[in-house]
Amino acid sequence: MRKIALMLVSIVLLGIFVAEAQVKTITGTVTSSEDGVGIPGVSVSVKGTTVGTVTNIDGKYELNVPNDAQSLVFTFVGMKMKEVAISGSVIDVAMETETIGVDEVVVTAYGVRKKSSLTGSVQNVEAEKLEQVPVGSFENALQGTVAGVNVINSSGMPGSSATIRIRGVGSISAGSAPLYIMDGIQVSSGDFSSLNPNDIENISVLKDASATALYGSRGANGVVIITTKKGGKNEKAKITYRGLYGVSQASQDKFDQMSTVEKLDYEEYLGLKTAGAYDRAALEAINTNWFDELTQTGNVQSHELSVQGGSDKVGYYISGGYYDEKGIIPTSSFKRYSAKVNLDADATDWLTLGTYLTFGFEEANNAVTPDRSSGYSNNIYNPIFRSILESPYSRPYNEDGSYTSTADGLFWANPLEHLELNPSKFNNAKVVGSVYGEIKITKDLTFKSTTGIDFRDFLNSGYISPLSAWGLNTNGSVSRSFSRNYKVTNTNLFNYLKEFRDHSLGVMLGQESIHHNYEWFFAEGEGLPNTTVDVLGSTATPSDVDGDIEEYSMMSFFSTINYNYKEKYYFDGSLRYDGSSRFGTNNRWALFGSVAGMWDMKKENFLEDVDWLTKMKFKASYGTTGNWNIGNYTHLALYGSGPTYNDNSGGAPSAPGNTDLTWEKKNMFNTGVEFSILKDVSFEVEWYRAVTSDMLFEVPYSYTSGFSGGWDNVGEILNRGVEVTVDWHVINSDAFKWNLNANVGYNHNEVLELYGDKDEIIDGNNITKVGESLGTFYLNRLVGVNPADGTFVWLDADGNPTNQFNSSDQVVLSGKSYYAPWAGGLTTSWEYKGISLSMFFSWMADKWMGNNARYFSENSNFATYNQSRKVLDYWKEPGDVTKYPDPLKESAEFDDHLLEDASFIRLKDLTLGYSFSERSLKKLKTIKSLKVYGRGRNLLTFTKYSGQDPEVDASWDLGYYPHVKNIVFGIEVGF
Secondary structure, three states: OHHHHHHHHHHHHHHHHHHHHOEEEEEEEEEEOOOOOEOOOOEEEEOOOOOEEEOOOOOEEEEEEEOOOOEEEEEOOOEOOEEEEOOOOEOOEEEOEOOOOOOOEEEEOOEEEEHHHOOOOEEEEEHHHOOOOOOOOHHHHHOOOOOOEEEEOOOOOOOOOOEEEEOOOOOOOOOOOOEEEEOOEEEOOOOHHHOOHHHEEEEEEEOOHHHHHHHHHHOOOOEEEEEEOOOOOOOOOEEEEEEEEEEEEEOOOOOOEOOHHHHHHHHHHHOOOOOOOOOHHHHHOOOOOHHHHOOOOEEEEEEEEEEEEEOOOEEEEEEEEEEEEEOOOOOOEEEEEEEEEEEEEEOOOOEEEEEEEEEEEEEEEOOOOOOOOOOOOOOOOOHHHHHHHOOOOOOOEOOOOOEOOHHHOOOOOOHHHHHHHOOEEEEEEEEEEEEEEEEEOOOOEEEEEEEEEEEEEEEEEEEEOOOOHHHOOOOOEEEEEEEEEEEEEEEEEEEEEEEEOOEEEEEEEEEEEEEEEEEEEEEEEEOOOOOOOOOHHHOOEEEEEEEEEEEEEEEEEEEEEEEEEOOOEEEEEEEEEEEEOOOOOOOOEEEEEEEEEEEEHHHOHHHHOOOOEEEEEEEEEEEEEEEOOOOOOOOOOEEEEEEEEOOEEEEEEEEOOOOOOOOEEEEEEEEEEEEEEOOOEEEEEEEEEEEEEEEEEEEEOOHHHOOOEEEEEEEEEEEEEEEEEEEEEEEEOOOEEEEEEEEEEEEEEEEEEOEOOEOEEEEOOEEEEEOOOOOEEEEOEEEEEOOOOOOEEEEOOOOOEEOOOOHHHOEEEEEEEOOOOEEEEEEEEEEEOOEEEEEEEEEEEOOEEEEHHHHHHOOHHHOOOOOEHHHHOEOOOOOOOOOEOOOOOOOOOOOHHHEEEOOEEEEEEEEEEEEOOHHHHOOOOOOOEEEEEEEEEEEEEEEOOOOOOOOOOOOEEOOOOOOEEEEEEEEEEEO
8 A cells, every 4th residue: 555655646746747748837917008007916927728827916926837838918998909929937028009999899789799709880989079179069960960950059158059960850749859868878969068078989860760770769760878987996096187168259241231320221211211401420430340349259178077087896997177168248158067977896706886977957048049938030139130130321220328219219218228137047967877787697698787867957047128119018027937847768788699610690689668758847926026036926017927847757678689690690689679658549559670790701702812903892771769758648638727617717638649559660771881992091972861750740730620730650752862972091100190071961861752642731931741851841933033123034834924922832941951952071180190180061951041130131121120231132113123222112022032042061160280299298307298279160161142141040030149159279298
């Protein structure tokens, strides 16, 4: 036994000796190439084996490797993988940062995907296009950046929001705004001014059914997914300060009004003034430019401090910001205070917890324009409208500095005084927050549950001074309105991902519930005791009280499957089953789904050796989505108060109800190709066709029913189009880079069907008609001025000349809609030794808009107001060929002479910056990065439109707040 024991011990010792003799020890340090600091948690492994280790907190490692090992592989999230040949016992490695963002990973519905594996139409906007842009609301910075996405901001008012439409207008009455998702939580559109754009990491725009169908009844108009910044685990803390300051002016002043001399001559010709009967010399001494008086130089400033980083278990991002903008119209201003906290923590090796919290508080003072106060469009207190009406021989101020009045020559109360006396303001508190927990059940299966809230408190305050023209009859008034709006979302997801041999399979099962609550009340009182008290309790007489409470809820179940073979053939499928309280009990639930495929043709044998073609992919998708953007109780038969019987209050049925009311449905087909030439030029071309059916529409009823109309599912609308995106690295050397990016989108919109035997709906000067685009104009046609007698000539409905203006001669102006079918953008940028210059143009084409201001400023019926200098070229004697008639005989009518081509191209952004090199900052030990820049916004606009600005999302320009051009200077410092 002793011999056997000695033999076994000898064998064991020999085995250990032999094993030791077959391995060797390698040590080293892994650092960042940017700052030389050691990186903890880097995976170090022997290539082709499972032998490996990780670096310690200082970035150091020690690894026993087989003698026959050839190389080590170093990997770490956010760094480029590095493979190093084994040539000694010490191997130090410097790893380079790799941006895993818009080029590699794309945020999609309920998750992320590699861009190379996308079967649907998804495009990203990276953070650098959103950061440090002098706008109050982030969506303004998206204009012209994504093909097929029209972004229109109708206003330059501080804090104003923009309208976003993805691939056309798909509904008549149910809205065409996309769905917005922020960090997994649905958020309301229209109040993004409360959020800090600098907190956004990237934005994904989902356009086709494959990308949007998983959102089911909410994805018909596309989806905008906002992902905010997060900290990476094992990431050294990075502190960043961003600041900017600049000034702003009206982007252009295109009103060319009469001078005092011209106005007096015109008035004398019309007989409004009699030569010699007034002191003309005194008036000629005055020549006021009212646009200059009613606008000013505004300014904008922004400051933000953020910290981003993480330990081996926790990643964090924390920021605080302040934004302050004073508008170009006196009293208009906007301030925002924002804060952001994002935390992700590995509680155990199988449980991850996190919270994302965004807070914003804004204060704004409004100007009297249609932008935030409907009904003020052509109001005489609207500064823009007033600037074209007031006579040049009237002054805004007396010699003692006091405001002038009608007694001093103004045709109405002083607009500057009105702005000062009657402030209109609001404040808005916005919170978007969520918490999540993710469990790793197995290596391939995870479960994630997220609960979030979108919360908003809004307080609006109005005050009409008893000293103002508006307050004389009521001795002043005070109004307050308050609304509270919150939406709670709970999402539960099972994700399974399995890779085996040449196959990859992903399956997701999900459930989601949404509950929304809205409450609002309004109160107004009249009769103020003095000019200093502006609270409701001080008013003498309550004049109006109103309020509302509304709720809705939604329950959804959904699933996706993603499969690919050899990363060459891809298949995606999705289903979603939605139930909503907004629809009738007979049709509350609906099923939506999509299928999609992608073929990476470059990996086929017949293209592998084609060197000049570096990428070639073909994709196609088909699916259905829905729209539910209507009121919360339109499906119910309602009973309301209001009618009186024998002078007693009573009630009566107010809505007929429809228990069969259900979702609008959109069927979408999308196909496209992506290809690159020599890695320098890449193209994305997509074609789509979408038909909206069962549209949600309030159908007129016969009055014998007791109702004017009721909601139903009727009609169809078609949208089809082409989108092209081109990226070209013109020069891509180490010393100098020049890049070009261009995108263009064309969308054909057409009404296919309305309801019953109805084929048109007339709405004033616009018409919705089968065979025509939404937004088509419906007007009388003006031929011109008759040279013989100086009167207008129109065409009647049959195309015959007539000198009579009749509304019955209105016709459809085919091809002229205020929805632009063409839109796009062009960016060119250069980089050289830290110096960067970029120019970004946005444009729209074949956009039409009525210039309502011309109806007043080119019309002898309103000659007491100032008139455009253009009308001085009026008819005077037989034979004159003029644009304007004899003002003694004829005045302008509301016809197609007011309709103008509002196509435009605008230099949206021009930025010149300098980034200091790491070498130049080495002496400043605390500063790791430094960039300074100058930036201009809306510097140039090219358009035929004669009004204030062509970029208005409306059929008629009603004196909107002018767009502004900004010139700002900023700094970004990293510590």
